[in-house]
Amino acid sequence: MTSSTIPCPLCAGSAVALTLPHPSRSMLSDGRVIPRALAKMSCLTCGSAFHASSTADDDIRAIYEDGYELATTAPKSDAARARAYGDWIRTEFNPPNAVLEIGCGSGALLSELLRTWPDARACGVDPALPATAQSQQRLKLVRGFIDDVPAGAGPFDLIVAVNVIEHTTNPSNFLRSLRDHLAPNGYIVIVCPDGHSPNVELMFFDHLYSLTRGGLRICGRGAALATEKQLPAPSTVGDFLMSVFAAQIDDRYTPALRDTDPARLHSERQSYLERWRTLDQFLLDQSRSAAGLLTFGAGQTAALLRAYAPKTWTRIDSLVLDDPPEAWDLGRSVASYRDAVQNPGQAILIATAPPAQQAVARRLERDGLQPITWNELIPR
Numbered sequence: 186m187t188s189s190t191i192p193c194p195l196c197a198g199s200a201v202a203l204t205l206p207h208p209s210r211s212m213l214s215d216g217r218v219i220p221r222a223l224a225k226m227s228c229l230t231c232g233s234a235f236h237a238s239s240t241a242d243d244d245i246r247a248i249y250e251d252g253y254e255l256a257t258t259a260p261k262s263d264a265a266r267a268r269a270y271g272d273w274i275r276t277e278f279n280p281p282n283a284v285l286e287i288g289c290g291s292g293a294l295l296s297e298l299l300r301t302w303p304d305a306r307a308c309g310v311d312p313a314l315p316a317t318a319q320s321q322q323r324l325k326l327v328r329g330f331i332d333d334v335p336a337g338a339g340p341f342d343l344i345v346a347v348n349v350i351e352h353t354t355n356p357s358n359f360l361r362s363l364r365d366h367l368a369p370n371g372y373i374v375i376v377c378p379d380g381h382s383p384n385v386e387l388m389f390f391d392h393l394y395s396l397t398r399g400g401l402r403i404c405g406r407g408a409a410l411a412t413e414k415q416l417p418a419p420s421t422v423g424d425f426l427m428s429v430f431a432a433q434i435d436d437r438y439t440p441a442l443r444d445t446d447p448a449r450l451h452s453e454r455q456s457y458l459e460r461w462r463t464l465d466q467f468l469l470d471q472s473r474s475a476a477g478l479l480t481f482g483a484g485q486t487a488a489l490l491r492a493y494a495p496k497t498w499t500r501i502d503s504l505v506l507d508d509p510p511e512a513w514d515l516g517r518s519v520a521s522y523r524d525a526v527q528n529p530g531q532a533i534l535i536a537t538a539p540p541a542q543q544a545v546a547r548r549l550e551r552d553g554l555q556p557i558t559w560n561e562l563i564p565r
């Protein structure tokens with residue numbers, strides 16, 4: 186592939202094409218496979234990654250209105266995630282009067298925050314608000330986008346958007362629309378995957394941007410927001426970054442001159458995507474002698490295997506996990522791990538996040554099973 190150069194929509198620097206992990210298909214972050222190649226670019230100035238062709242706002246709206254279901258698919262994971270994010274946000278902020286969350290999912294994070302902020306009220310907006318989500322006295326939940334925040338609900342002294350900005354077609358415009366709802370002296374808290382090095386989030390088609398710290402600060406400036414601080418997430422949350430913005434003129438946060446090396450990041454992304462491109466053959470080689478194949482795990486990582494290792498996926502008979510009700514619907518039967526463990530020697534393809542695969546493999550080996558890992562190819 187020739188690497189044609191196009192301007193970065195964030196910083197106008199030169200961006201170059203990245204390898205396709207599959208020639209004709211990719212995946213949305215809720216697991217759906219779509220017939221569009223993952224053609225992304227990597228900016229050699231700010232280090233951000235983005236799509237080679239601009240995706241229309243209507244395309245993106247369609248993704249969420251057409252059954253985006255991350256929050257409701259796995260209720261326990263949703264609650265655990267809300268607790269982890271709630272703990273993280275609480276350590277950074279004093280109790281506000283009013284909180285707005287854009288992309289609130291089921292409202293679990295707002296409920297978690299209100300639990301320890303008894304005098305605060307909250308409003309949450311999400312295009313895929315579950316039908317079961319109910320507004321309560323201090324918590325108003327609305328189905329929709331930022332334009333649908335009820336008139337008179339604000340202003341808000343804390344505005345939170347967790348894992349939203351990377352889905353927006355124009356991150357600066359998104360921040361500006363949040364700023365319109367911000368009280369004087371309030372803060373905007375943006376949590377997104379930390380773009381400092383490639384990981385699975387690069388594989389999601391609906392992540393329109395992989396943002397670096399520098400890229401986020403550029404977006405903030407474009408929205409007349411000062412970057413107060415940028416913090417990596419605690420390990421309970423994962424490989425995410427919190428950026429705190431304030432509607433103030435002075436930029437008090439002075440980061441290291443270059444906290445990202447865009448050329449290094451480009452070559453790491455290139456190598457990362459090439460590994461995904463070879464994953465299917467790698468797994469076919471690893472599982473060749475197995476009569477039948479199960480996966481351990483039935484969430485986002487299993488969905489990634491379905492999307493990017495399709496030949497291997499056709500060999501999967503069923504998905505096993507400790508807690509079957511948490512399984513995503515991936516078109517395979519789901520079984521409890523306790524039942525699968527009854528077949529000694531059974532080959533099991535590990536479908537948990539790469540950093541956890543060795544620990545899972547040791548457990549499966551102790552149970553007499555034959556785990557197949559792939560974190561040696563794709564470590565994160």
Ligand SMILES: [Zn+2]
Nearest residue numbers: 193196228231
């Ligand atoms: Zn750039």
